[in-house]
Amino acid sequence: MSFCPSGRIANPSFVVSSARAARSFVFAAQRRGLAFLLVALLLVFSSGCKSRSAKNVLLVSAAMSLRDAFTEAGRRFERRHPGKRVRFNFASSGTLATQIIRGAPVDVFASASQHHMNRVARKGLVLPKHRHDFARNTLVVIQPRNHGRRLRTVEDLRMAGKIAIGNPRTVPAGRYARAMLKHHKLWSPLRKHLVYGEHIRQVLDYVARNEVDAGLVYGTDYRLRKKDVVLVASAAPQSHPPIIYPVSVLKETRKRKLALLFVQFLLSAEGRRILEKHGFQPVRAAR
């Protein structure tokens, strides 16, 4: 919405006095209905102005698997930088990348795979100088805790009636899962048994709710619902591309300094501590 010229014009007292002026003019012209509409429109459109011009709010689009870690990181960041706020937009990395490509006003993008970050980079929307790998993850096979038939190895997936994975098109975990299944020559035979989740937490939920017989999620997600799911096996690292999360400041951001501060916070000792606390693994070599 480009109705907000600047912070000054949108401040409340000006809105009220201009609304009053508009109203008395129109009463004089005896068009009450239109007056009401004008006042309403003015108030509606200016109510968005205050937050939009705030230089102190950062919008971070982050993969769903980062939700808990980043929520905590955001809080710590806000405490370290009083007056600054971080707002998060959590969804599958593919969905987030599409939003950014279509013009969403995002300042920082953290993806669960290089693929979706590369999609954004190919459109020239990433600042390569400020793109860093900041975390790693593992892929695991889980089952509902109260499921009748217990699987013990990856091969046992052949016995599963329904297996939940992320949608390979938009959920990185789904892509990693597909690679892992292909590595074990299970992709073709199991394809008809797959149920796609729209993001990783949905896959986790399907398993926790016993809607499926097994699921493939990240190690970090498995930890969250240990009450409802059991670990069957961890995918061997060589069975899928390495799970490395990149983060980047985006070219179109209007708060580059603040965005940089946040990325630096993620890469700092405290940031790494928070990520490790939530089960993520450190990136070995700096990019």
Next chain:
Amino acid sequence: MSTTSFSVYLSFKVALVATSMVVLVGTALAWLLARRRFWGRTLLDVMLTLPLVLPPTVTGYYLIVLFGRNGALGKPIYELTGWTVMFTWWAAVLASFIVALPLMIKTARAAMEAVDKRYLEAATMLGYSERETTFRVLLPLSRRGLIAGAVLAFARALGEFGATLMVAGNIPGKTDTVPIAIYSAAGSGDWSQANTLVLLFTGLSALILYVTVKLVGR
């Protein structure tokens, strides 16, 4: 069958099955609400109207609670038969049925209540049983409203997305109706597939509406 044509085929299959069920059940319930007074009548009316005003995600939530594999109804069904409705195309039918039903009931009931009571009384006086009155007088006279209700229900069933996604899931080749396929294509940046689906769907729906409008003669 390509994924696009499968989605269109699936959407129409689901909508046709759901609408058939809606017409049968909806007409019966509309008749009940229009022609009978009983304790709890208003409550029933409210409950049947709820899916109309509730967001589809709330409806989907209730469906999961009831029919999920661990759900109040889903669990006993699974234990008895080893079958669950979740992640099958029947779940899409169920979701479409629930959200389209209120449309049929409201329209059919209004049509029935608009029928001049004197015709019904005359039929009774001339010896028709309740059943004959209903099928030979009431329903034919409510014909326009019943068809309108069916068309509305079909349109709603075709377009159902939120609750369907929650109970049927997004399983390409199995439960990806057109709204779900569009969502998936758009979300992964595949705009050409999204375009194809949207255009195909809009065209077919417009065609159906055109034919229906011509048939009803309005």
